[in-house]
Amino acid sequence: MGLYDRYLSARLRLADAPLPEQIALVITERDLLEPGAYDTLTDLFTWAFDYGAARVTVSVSVLDADAIPTLRTSLESLDTPREMAIRGPDDDTPADTPVQVAIGLGGREEFATAVRGVAEAVEAGDLAPEDIDEGTIEDRLLFPEAPDLLIKTGAERLSDFMIWQSVYSELYFTDVNWRDFRKREYLRALREYQDRQRRFGR
Numbered sequence: 001m002g003l004y005d006r007y008l009s010a011r012l013r014l015a016d017a018p019l020p021e022q023i024a025l026v027i028t029e030r031d032l033l034e035p036g037a038y039d040t041l042t043d044l045f046t047w048a049f050d051y052g053a054a055r056v057t058v059s060v061s062v063l064d065a066d067a068i069p070t071l072r073t074s075l076e077s078l079d080t081p082r083e084m085a086i087r088g089p090d091d092d093t094p095a096d097t098p099v100q101v102a103i104g105l106g107g108r109e110e111f112a113t114a115v116r117g118v119a120e121a122v123e124a125g126d127l128a129p130e131d132i133d134e135g136t137i138e139d140r141l142l143f144p145e146a147p148d149l150l151i152k153t154g155a156e157r158l159s160d161f162m163i164w165q166s167v168y169s170e171l172y173f174t175d176v177n178w179r180d181f182r183k184r185e186y187l188r189a190l191r192e193y194q195d196r197q198r199r200f201g202r
Contacts, residue, residue: 020148031178062104107163
């Protein structure tokens with residue numbers, strides 16, 4: 001670790017502010033084509049857990065659906081520091097592991113699927129309309145945990161990912177592309193998180 005990285009690390013640990021427990025990261029399939037991209041992903045998991053995260057959820061935005069099987073195979077071969085679950089558009093069971101990866105699964109699609117499940121439960125007589133609340137939707141999401149911090153690399157724009165869960169998340173945009181993402185970039189994201197006052201919509 002370089003001198004600047006050690007400085008950032010010391011500031012994080014000495015600060016009188018919490019670190020995020022739930023981390024979300026948005027990257028693209030093209031990012032994973034870059035040399036060393038999967039090594040960086042494994043490193044990020046390690047950094048996250050070293051700095052107090054309980055869960056890391058990664059969205060791999062996909063333009064070409066034909067690339068999903070190859071991406072899944074490559075991700076399944078990773079030696080991750082914690083148990084990992086990989087979800088794609090055809091998966092319909094919630095994930096509950098420390099590392100979660102969504103390949104080509106959009107937030108609007110996830111939300112629509114959850115709402116469809118609620119409608120089917122009402123039609124079947126298993127759920128009364130007056131009993132529907134936020135928890136009813138959240139119970140049907142593939143990734144129900146709300147991230148404390150969502151990191152988007154490469155561009156300052158939102159992504160179609162965790163649109164329900166991230167409504168009160170802290171968003172961190174970096175111009176640094178995934179191929180150049182290093183530990184100091186992650187530590188900078190944590191420092192900015194510590195400097196913010198979270199309002200949760202209030």
